[in-house]
Amino acid sequence: CARLCLSNMVCSVEVISSGFFCWETGSQPGFVSDLLYRVLKLLWKFMRSYRMHLNPNWGLSLHVFILLQFCHRLLCLSLFNPRPIKRGDILPPEKGREVAKELGIPYYETSVFDQFGIKDVFDNAIRAALISRRHLQFWKSHLKKVQKPLLQAPFLPPKAPPPVIKIPECPVPSVNEAGYLLDSPLCADVMFVLQEQDCIFAHKIYLATSSSKFYDLFLMECEESSNLDETQCNKENTSKDVLTSHLETNYDSDEISLKSVDVKIPAPENTDSLNTLKPEPGETIFAARSLSSWGKGFVSVHKEMQVNPVSNRMCPVTVVKMDSSVQAGPFKTVLQFLYTGQLDENEKDLTRLAQIAEILEVFDLRMMVENIMNKEAFMNQEITKAFHVRKANRIKECLCKGTFSDVTFKLDDGTINAHKPLLICSCEWMSAMFGGSFTESLNSEVVLPNINKTSMQAVLDYLYTKQLSSTQDLDILELIALANRFCLPHLVALAEQHAVQELTKASMSGIAIDGDVLSCLELAQFHNANQLAAWCLHYICTNYNSVCSKFRKEIKAKSSDNQEYFERHRWPPVWYLKEEDHYQRVKKEREKEDFALNKHHSRRKWCFWNSSAVVA
Structure with missing residues (x-):
């Protein structure tokens, strides 16, 4: 049976206070004959996109309601599906407008989660009811000012928040490792x-x-x-x-x-x-x-x-x-x-x-x-x-003075002294190199190609203190590459956090970082800096129009996966841009119609007064 959802609710529309009742018939058109409705809101829950079509129940319901004079109709669709859906199951607004166009009724969208469109639906439903009453109570002047149901501006989804760089738990060398090094004195020097x-x-x-x-x-x-x-x-x-x-x-x-x-x-x-x-x-x-x-x-x-x-x-x-x-x-x-x-x-x-x-x-x-x-x-x-x-x-x-060091790393631009026992306990990569059967375990000098002194110094500082010490000369991407090479995920996360902080700070200072983010993206992906890569993707997507206008060639040069990600997650989304264009176009058309109608009414008014003057 019909269920009373709202009773004696008061809403002010067009400076007119209106009370209304809201009934839910439960898709049973038989109940419409007992009540006289001023406005019919068609609320349809759909599970999949293939159900978005006119079925016989709709035809029967609409046929009965059309028999009721002065009954306006509104189409309001809502997605009802707690199960996971595919990307193709998400309907764009243009599909809903097509159905509304077939029915010849206005179309509105609502979202309880974002509180979007709810007031528009009820306000325009009341406008439709007042317009239907205007034909019966034509002597009431305040009903003449009521507008027909307004257009609904498209919903602009908010920007997604930037991903938070999560720092994993610091792998502090356990006491057992240092104690084991004493019991098993590898690289002992005293x-x-x-x-x-x-x-x-x-x-x-x-x-x-x-x-x-x-x-x-x-x-x-x-x-x-x-x-x-x-x-x-x-x-x-x-x-x-x-x-x-x-x-x-x-x-x-x-x-x-x-x-x-x-x-x-x-x-x-x-x-x-x-x-x-x-x-x-x-x-x-x-x-x-x-x-x-x-x-x-x-x-x-x-x-x-x-x-x-x-x-x-x-x-x-x-x-x-x-x-x-x-x-x-x-x-x-x-x-x-x-x-x-x-x-x-x-x-x-x-x-x-x-x-x-x-x-x-x-x-x-x-x-x-x-x-x-x-x-x-x-x-x-x-x-x-x-x-x-x-x-x-x-x-x-x-470490700074090289005191008691027992190994020297030969780098591209210099040398750095270090201590094998501390490296063995702090890094599995170093432990395998100095504690195994590799040639480096015999030598006091180890050659590390394609590594600069600044990045290696930062890695050693981290291995000794478990903190990231950054300098102006430090290239954070080179540090990430070196940390990934030495299998140090915690250092990679610290470097990612530092990079994001520096980019954010520069952006807030008014410095353009679009090019830096683009160049940083694929390097971060290549060196397993997934959190930094996710932040770069988010920045490019949320500033897509700005980035694409300046670096169109660089955007097209990205990998196919990245380009597909840009298209899916760009802000504003493509469907919103289409809806905004449609909204502005329809809005201009309605303004032209209203202007022509007002001009026509104005001419009739002046003609009436002029004819009266002549008769007089």
């Missing part, structure tokens, strides 16, 4: 000898950045290595030049000396000949220096050739002999703390650990042990935070 029998391999960069005592020790050892030049001292790796040197054998003696040459010597044919190039394990490179007067717990320091326990390769290491009072177990715990910044509360011999920490001047560890012994372990969190802050600052300082 060896501690305890009680003349226990040997513990470690890494200078981890110890020096965590303890001022070890920093001074290794820096002093580096400066006083008179047999090594400054570059070799910073690299801390002289045996890596074995493959680029030749042997001069003195047949009168058994001595074997290494002499660097400019001509590259071919690699040995077998491992036996390679072994003959290596110095003997334990061979001292420079004389030992006593540390008894320098600090407690230290005996001497010197450099010698040793075999790495993980890679089984000969390499120079700094040998530090410790005092006999320093035991291997507690000392290993101290090193573990310097690597990770954490201390196990269930450590057994805390008293002995505190003594060794006091001797080695590791005061952070000394305070943490004291807090655990005093049942105040919760205070260690602040100590750990401060420890990591100081360590991060010192790591950045070592």
Whole structure:
């Protein structure tokens, strides 16, 4: 049966307050005979575009309503389909106008979601009702001013909001990785000898950045290595030049000396000949220096050739002999703390650990042990935070100065010193290169072609600090390409965010960025910077008219997928431009009709008064 939707609603149209009732017949034309309607609004829910046609029910309904005098009709379509639809199922407004034209009735569109067109439908329905009443109540002057149903301006969809650059969770090197590097000392450059029998391999960069005592020790050892030049001292790796040197054998003696040459010597044919190039394990490179007067717990320091326990390769290491009072177990715990910044509360011999920490001047560890012994372990969190802050600052300082570096990257426009242990723990790509069987793991110099110094410096800063440090000389697209090459998605996201911020800032300052966005689009897509590419697509689509007018050739030169995306998502859309043209054209035609009609009425009025004057 018919359902009363709205009752006694008051609406003001053409300065006329009107009350109206709204009935829903539920597509049952039999109910129209019981009620007299002034306006019929045909609301049709359609599922698919193929249902957009006149069916017999429409014909029956319209036939009955036409029998009712002075009944105006409006066509209002709404999409009712909660299921996913295809692009072809979306009907343009021109299809609705075609149906309305067949019925000879006005056509309106509504959107509950955007609140568009709802007031237009009801206002024009009331206008139609008032016009129908004007024929019956022609003496009422206020009805003469009522206009016929107005044209509906097309709905301009709002601009889509720009995509937000999402930064994934930062892959901070876990404590276990640093601790594992101590247990499996790959690329170790220092060896501690305890009680003349226990040997513990470690890494200078981890110890020096965590303890001022070890920093001074290794820096002093580096400066006083008179047999090594400054570059070799910073690299801390002289045996890596074995493959680029030749042997001069003195047949009168058994001595074997290494002499660097400019001509590259071919690699040995077998491992036996390679072994003959290596110095003997334990061979001292420079004389030992006593540390008894320098600090407690230290005996001497010197450099010698040793075999790495993980890679089984000969390499120079700094040998530090410790005092006999320093035991291997507690000392290993101290090193573990310097690597990770954490201390196990269930450590057994805390008293002995505190003594060794006091001797080695590791005061952070000394305070943490004291807090655990005093049942105040919760205070260690602040100590750990401060420890990591100081360590991060010192790591950045070592990167800038090249202190304790053991590898040099040769780039297109210069060289940069770095530290293998930190790179191994920060980047899987670097870990595979330096920790595997690649040639780069043997060399102290690594050639990286097609990379400039500025981009590589930014990557190293990120690997050391997990932050993006941008400079004016930095090309953000080159950084994205390098980050993608090194498999660093977090750095790619940071670079994308920085690029979007810079482009947005320039655009707000009045600087034209259309060309920059166009050139950035396909490079971002090529280097897997998907978020930056999505932002570029959004900018081009929302400013399509401006971009296309300036860079029409560049737009046509884009890939077919990008051009198809532009056509689908351009703003304003093509259908709106067509509707706007149709609206303006029909509006001008109606204005001409109204002008001609008013002119005709004006002539009739003056003719009436003139004829009266003549009769008089």
